[in-house]
Amino acid sequence: MAKKLNTVVLKKFRSFSFQNLDWKTVLLILVVLAIIIRFPFFFRDYIDRDESTFIIMGQSWANGHLPYTQLWDLKPPMTFLFFAIIIKIFGKSFIAIRLFGSLIVALTALFTYGIATKITSKKIAFWVAIFCVFFQSLFGSLQGVMSEHICTFFFVAGLYILFLKDDQKWFFTSGLLLGISVMTKLNMAYPVLSLGLYFLYEGFHKKQISKNIVNLVFMGIGFFVTIAFTIMPYYLQGNIQVCWESIFEAPLAYSEGKFHSPLKTLPFVIVILGLLMAGFTLKIIDWKDKKLQILTVVILGILLSYMQAGKVNGHYLIQLYPLILIPLGIAVGKLPPLKKRYQSIVIILLILIPMESYLEYGNIISNKIKKGTFFNGEGIEVPAYITEHKLETKNIFFTEYHIGYWVLGEKPPTKAATHPSNITREEMFPYMENPRNTGMEELRYIMEVIQPKTLVAREGKEIFDKKLVDYNTYIDAYLEKHYQLTATVGRGLIYQRLE
Known part of the structure; x- marks a missing residue:
């Protein structure tokens, strides 16, 4: 045949x-x-x-x-x-x-x-x-x-x-x-x-x-x-x-x-x-x-x-x-x-040749069977969890899956945080009219002044590029002291700020 x-x-x-x-x-x-x-x-x-x-x-x-x-x-x-x-x-x-x-x-x-x-x-x-x-x-x-x-x-x-x-x-x-x-x-x-x-x-x-x-x-x-x-x-x-x-x-x-x-x-x-x-x-x-x-x-x-x-x-x-x-x-x-x-x-x-497409067809069908929807990924599932559990979304900070801002109808905490990696690109700060001069100043401003109630990260991945040791050391220590991991959705980590 x-x-x-x-x-x-x-x-x-x-x-x-x-x-x-x-x-x-x-x-x-x-x-x-x-x-x-x-x-x-x-x-x-x-x-x-x-x-x-x-x-x-x-x-x-x-x-x-x-x-x-x-x-x-x-x-x-x-x-x-x-x-x-x-x-x-x-x-x-x-x-x-x-x-x-x-x-x-x-x-x-x-x-x-x-x-x-x-x-x-x-x-x-x-x-x-x-x-x-x-x-x-x-x-x-x-x-x-x-x-x-x-x-x-x-x-x-x-x-x-x-x-x-x-x-x-x-x-x-x-x-x-x-x-x-x-x-x-x-x-x-x-x-x-x-x-x-x-x-x-x-x-x-x-x-x-x-x-x-x-x-x-x-x-x-x-x-x-x-x-x-x-x-x-x-x-x-x-x-x-x-x-x-x-x-x-x-x-x-x-x-x-x-x-x-x-x-x-x-x-x-x-x-x-x-x-x-x-x-x-x-x-x-x-x-x-x-x-x-x-x-x-x-x-x-x-x-x-x-x-x-x-x-x-x-x-x-x-x-x-x-x-x-x-x-x-x-x-x-x-x-x-x-x-x-x-x-x-x-x-x-x-x-x-389109093997990637065939595998993704299998993925969306599997997701439909397991979760009742073709839409998939932490950028959709994490916001759904946040909405369902009525977590605070004002000044929410997505260090990963930042499409979540769009899904939730929120905006990033600062201009530089629109794309999470832009926080570390301080050579561009003068052109975005950013009042902070360095990436570390920007990160400290977000975490210590804005103080987002909810922060989203990714499991098994450094929040910033692994070469940026100072950034990762600071935010890891800050999360350890001021935040609690309240949920893991897929690979998405949802942190809540401690009172």
Whole structure:
């Protein structure tokens, strides 16, 4: 039976005509694939701590507070606007946020498909788009909605326009989209600058400098229109300084932090550059192709931004995947065709790629049987316990599972505590207008002045990074003296302040 089913699948696979694909069919396939892979994670409390912070910041904006005025985090405003709009329309809905995240992933893959069709065959472009969904949805904490998902969508959309059109109004439109990308994640300024330099070089090289400069001027106008609209609300409220410091100055201070070093990114950068060089040297990738040149300079711009940041987290790579998959797909497409006996193995491997999703489907079904709900995780269960037992939530302090603020309808005790790790990033305190100068001062202020009645931590994990010995020593001793562990929910530890 299995052998017969495998034979049928193989026949369908071989007879499928990629040339007859239209963009609507491709979009439908990508949306269905993205939702199937990401759906079981719609019910998780959080997948990455950054996503929790974006949700909290979005809620604050939906409540009428511009980013950086009530709460603070190290991202440009467009990241928070994405979440604020969804929350304003759909309310507190994990499902709505994750659904729109899935659509963003599918649309990014669609524009990647569009770019690839301008360089290679529809068949290769289709598989590049499929793997674009895989790589933006699996392997780490990518099932959540990250700022990289949002900025990459707008960047790839803007890049697609440059591959499709070559006149001033479309360069302006591309500039608008690229501006949104940068105002979502600031490091995207590097590939945008790389694009500008490339078009200048091309203009000199092909003796069409005046045309390229005019196009770049229109792109620049579009780019700065987006920036102007982003900062306009702050100007109208007289908060332009906090806007400037939080969006532009704080990221530079962050990249100079004690745990960041360009040397840490070198091995990764060398590998990517090595693969590109090998492709060009072996003539697997045509260096003379203008579109591949554009992809290459954009990749270089992103790699440079990683070096400037001094680290490469897994979710940073979301920005790179759509661009690097295209030349990789072209290279794979030039390999000899697979023999028929190996094609079934490839299909099985494709089916097995979303193993994380299959395991999560099992997890939500198990959670439904045991606890009566698909929603799971301490970020949901701890607030439920706190509500059920009527524990004090005013000035509650989540050192972990801080999505709990959103679930309970509370806000962090201070600006610096919006993301728990920001308490220790004292190099950014001047940019968030924090009245304390050091992280230890901030922590002491929270624990000794605000004195949260309820504090939530995580079992088996230091409250702060294990390298920050002074912070952990202080808070462990303070909890021992002034708090009592009243409940353990999953791995969530709920402490109550002693009277």
